[in-house]
Amino acid sequence: MNPLTWIVTAASSWIVVLGLNELAVSAAVAVLAQLIAMVRLRNFSVLAATIALSIPVGLSMVVIHVPFGRNDWSTALELSVRFIALMSAFLTAASAIAVSELVKPLSxxxxxxxxxxxxxxxxxxxxxxxxxxxxxxxxxxxxxxxxxxxxxxxxxxxxxxxxxxxxxxxxxxxxxxxxxSGLERTGRRTVLNPVKDTGVEKALRWLMPIVALVVVVWL
Structure with a gap:
């Protein structure tokens, strides 16, 4: 898949998670992102990185909200799961992108x-x-x-x-x-081996953020 499609997919999931701010939605996005990463990489590297990043954040949420908040554990849980969802989407997209493939579509x-x-x-x-x-x-x-x-x-x-x-x-x-190499020159750039980019992916990159915004506004 084109690296720009991965980026737009992750950004759209962020819009949904942050816009709806629902525990079930955050959990669903986190699980889906981790499953995609496991199927692609055939290992648990993204899951391990997510856990390593989420543990200190989750502990800080507990320290901040449990002693002084009104909803005690529920607020800490919702914020922690939301962070896990955001990191899962970001790390899954990052694991699928190579620097060379990311730069080529921007040629x-x-x-x-x-x-x-x-x-x-x-x-x-x-x-x-x-x-x-x-x-x-x-x-x-x-x-x-x-x-x-x-x-x-x-x-x-x-x-x-x-x-x-x-x-x-x-x-x-x-x-x-x-x-x-002519960085300052005007004109169209070409690459010898361009990254694959289908018409369906181009359409999806426009539709996904729009659909995410519509879902957030509608719900």
Whole structure:
């Protein structure tokens, strides 16, 4: 399925969950999203990630609403299930999307495609850069975790500053390839191997948000 269809499906489910704000609807969306993820991935990775994110949120709901709220456990339960539904829909869509497939459908808007691709890849790039900076410090026999007053200063000097410098340098280095590839030029963009996108999916991407809004307003 086209990655844009996954995104619109998740967004439409958010509209329904937040708009109706019903426990049964939230539970149904959560269960459906988890079933789709399990069938696609044939594992419980999305379920495990959802549980890991939901446990602290659920505990915070209990701490906030049970001692001081009027509905006690029911309010905490409804808010927790709603959060689980939202995360289930988001994580299921995210698990089905590859960065390359997400950027290709946006090729007719090259600047938007570049911004989306860069934003999605920022976290893994930062993680890899941080690992290389720490390895460089290890080769220099430099510890940034010493328990003294210079510990935080050494962390800033030998980890934070090199990390920021390398990320900024990498961003500047991409300017020339982007200029060569014609990012600033006008005209239609094409890709050699476009992501599959059927007419039915295009129609669904318009209909799903409209139907979600209609359901929320009608009910």
């Amino acid at each position: 007719h808007m090259p600047r938007v495609a570049y911004i989306v691709g860069s934003a999605v890849q920022l976290l893994p790039q930062g993680r890899d850069t941080l690992a290389s900076v720490r390895y460089a410090n290890h080769l220099r026999a430099l510890s940034t975790h010493e328990h003294n007053t210079r510990g935080p200063l050494k962390t800033v000097e030998f980890v934070v500053l090199p990390l920021i410098t390398r990320l900024l340098s990498a961003g500047a280095a991409r300017a020339i390839p982007l200029e060569v």
